[in-house]
Every structure is written in structure tokens, then in C-alpha cells.
Amino acid sequence: MAVTSQQIAELAGVSRGTVDRALHNRGRVNPEVAARVLKIAEELGYRPNSIGRALVRTKQSFRLGVILQSAETPTMQDVAAGARQAAEELRAQGLEVELREVQGRDSCKVLRQIDELLDWGAGGLAIASNNTADLVRRIDQLHEQGVPVVTFNTDAPDSRRLCFVGMDNYRAGRTAAGLIRQMLPGGGLVLPIAGHVNNGAHISRLRGFLDGLEGERDIRLLPYQPCFDRDDYAHEITQHTLQENPSLACVYIASNGQRGVCRAIEDERKKGRVRVIAYDLNEPNRQLLRSGDLSFVLDQMACEQGRRPLQILYHFLVDRTAPEKELFYTDILIRTRYNSGADET
Numbered sequence: 001m002a003v004t005s006q007q008i009a010e011l012a013g014v015s016r017g018t019v020d021r022a023l024h025n026r027g028r029v030n031p032e033v034a035a036r037v038l039k040i041a042e043e044l045g046y047r048p049n050s051i052g053r054a055l056v057r058t059k060q061s062f063r064l065g066v067i068l069q070s071a072e073t074p075t076m077q078d079v080a081a082g083a084r085q086a087a088e089e090l091r092a093q094g095l096e097v098e099l100r101e102v103q104g105r106d107s108c109k110v111l112r113q114i115d116e117l118l119d120w121g122a123g124g125l126a127i128a129s130n131n132t133a134d135l136v137r138r139i140d141q142l143h144e145q146g147v148p149v150v151t152f153n154t155d156a157p158d159s160r161r162l163c164f165v166g167m168d169n170y171r172a173g174r175t176a177a178g179l180i181r182q183m184l185p186g187g188g189l190v191l192p193i194a195g196h197v198n199n200g201a202h203i204s205r206l207r208g209f210l211d212g213l214e215g216e217r218d219i220r221l222l223p224y225q226p227c228f229d230r231d232d233y234a235h236e237i238t239q240h241t242l243q244e245n246p247s248l249a250c251v252y253i254a255s256n257g258q259r260g261v262c263r264a265i266e267d268e269r270k271k272g273r274v275r276v277i278a279y280d281l282n283e284p285n286r287q288l289l290r291s292g293d294l295s296f297v298l299d300q301m302a303c304e305q306g307r308r309p310l311q312i313l314y315h316f317l318v319d320r321t322a323p324e325k326e327l328f329y330t331d332i333l334i335r336t337r338y339n340s341g342a343d344e345t
Contacts, residue, residue, distance in 0.1 A: 063095070118147070154201045196228055296335065
């Protein structure tokens with residue numbers, strides 16, 4: 001059985017990262033510690049891993065960069081947790097990963113992060129992207145330079161990215177429309193809310209939702225409102241709508257902002273009478289399911305969206321294995337308080 005760096009770490013009484021630095025002469029390690037690690041590795045017959053052999057063979061630096069947009073939101077923090085988990089696994093194999101977080105959605109900031117990561121030596125990038133002309137053009141340039149890009153959570157389908165990892169947001173929107181039909185068999189008034197107008201995921205969810213309810217006579221839709229992922233905006237939108245439309249039956253929110261929606265419903269004393277469908281099984285939404293503020297949550301497996309892009313890039317760069325398909329859709333999971341870990345009874 002092959003000896004692992006974790007086994008060496010346990011015998012040497014140090015971290016796996018210290019073993020990695022000592023074995024690959026990378027970073028600062030106490031000389032006595034380094035000597036102990038190398039002695040144990042030699043005694044156990046440790047051999048370099050596949051990345052180490054690839055580095056020797058190609059002289060290529062294996063560094064990967066990850067860029068998250070809307071990093072302040074609970075959903076993207078779950079995505080970040082998945083990316084960090086994958087990064088830790090890959091670091092143990094000798095590969096370096098740098099994670100950059102962008103607040104809000106700003107293509108200019110993403111472009112700056114791309115340049116910085118390339119200067120750092122990244123040979124592949126995972127990007128929560130936009131399908132804007134400037135980012136599409138930059139991803140195409142990266143492709144020409146031999147730097148593969150995997151988009152995740154939000155796609156840039158017009159670009160030459162390697163593949164996309166995330167929810168089929170159009171189908172998710174149609175799924176939400178089906179839930180509305182089940183919740184409101186007698187019809188009712190529905191308020192759709194989305195986040196950023198340049199967020200392709202939010203717009204796809206909205207489009208799928210509207211298409212899914214096309215032709216429904218008894219379900220009436222108010223004009224869609226953007227809340228820009230902000231709870232205060234979502235609160236104001238919902239409160240104003242309830243004051244003008246006391247018969248409002250349901251709010252469909254395709255972005256973050258659900259806490260503001262639920263707070264407005266409670267402020268207007270409509271809790272239990274106005275249903276809410278939201279996205280992502282993060283901790284705040286578990287609490288809202290537990291309290292009955294949310295009726296359904298459509299979960300997109302955010303952690304997996306952070307993990308898989310790095311694994312795809314690893315296999316593409318090291319094993320020369322191209323992804324088996326262009327679109328890696330994560331499951332659309334319908335969560336209630338009874339199947340989300342939110343029910344304490």
C-alpha cells in the first residue's frame with residue numbers, strides 16, 4: 001500500500017501541510033522538523049504523488065484560482081466551504097489553491113481578480129461568472145492562452161469555458177411554478193422577486209417560473225421586482241406590496257433577500273397566510289423553515305458547486321482528462337421543515 005503524507009504527518013507529529021512543505025522544499029519549515037519528516041518518508045519508502053511527478057515531467061506550476069461573486073450571501077459562503085474542502089484535499093497532493101471573494105456582482109472586480117491570479121501563476125480558474133460581454137471575452141482569451149476555466153453557480157454559456165457546474169435554474173423555476181399550483185389550487189395573487197438583473201441564474205429562475213405558470217387563469221402574477229440580494233430591499237418591496245394588495249397569497253423569491261420578505265410578512269401580520277418559496281438550504285433558511293416563515297426551499301447543493309470545479313480542473317490539468325460533459329447540473333431538491341434538518345420535533 002502506498003504511503004500517504006497524512007501517515008507521515010501523524011508519525012512526525014506535525015500537520016499535513018508541514019509535511020508537504022518539507023517534502024517539496026516549499027515555504028518555511030524548522031530544519032529539525034524537516035529532517036524528521038524526510039527521515040520518516042525515507043524509512044517508509046514514500047514516493048512522490050502524481051502531481052509531483054507531473055511537475056518534474058512538465059516543469060509546470062499547478063496552481064488553481066477560485067473567484068466567488070456575491071460572497072457575502074449565505075449561499076455563496078456554502079459554495080466557498082465546498083471550494084475550501086476541495087482545496088484542502090488538493091493541497092495534500094501538492095497543488096496550491098487561492099480563493100478570492102468579490103462582494104456583490106461586479107464584472108470589473110472579477111476581471112481584476114483574474115489578472116491577479118494569473119500573475120500569481122494560476123494554471124486554471126473556477127469562476128462564479130456573468131454572461132456579460134467583458135467576462136465572456138476574457139474567458140475566451142484565457143482559453144486561447146491555455147488556461148482552462150470552469151464556471152460554477154452562475155454560467156457564461158456564450159464563452160469558451162471548459163464546462164459549468166450548478167443548478168439548471170430554468171428547470172428550478174418551473175419546479176417552483178409546479179409548487180405554486182399545488183399550494184394555490186383555487187388560485188391567488190403571487191409576487192415574484194429576483195436579485196441582480198445581470199445574474200443569469202436569477203433571471204433563468206424567473207423565466208422558468210413565469211413560463212411554468214403561463215396560461216394559468218386563477219394564479220395572477222404581479223410584476224417582478226429586483227431586490228439585488230438585499231434583505232432591506234426585499235422587505236420594502238414585500239411590505240409595500242402587502243399594503244397595496246392585502247390578498248397576496250405567495251411570494252416567490254429567486255435570490256437572496258428571503259429574510260426581508262419573511263420579516264415584512266410578519267410586520268404586516270400576515271404570517272401563515274402568505275406562503276414563501278425560496279432557494280438554498282443554508283442555515284438562515286433552515287431557521288426560517290423551522291419557524292414556518294418559509295414553505296419550501298429549492299436546494300441547489302451549494303457545497304458541491306464549490307468542490308467539483310476544482311476536481312474537474314485537477315483531472316484536466318494533471319490527468320489530461322477532459323470533462324465528460326459540458327453541463328454538470330446539481331440536483332434540484334425540494335426541502336421542507338421535515339426533510340431539511342430544521343424540524344426539532
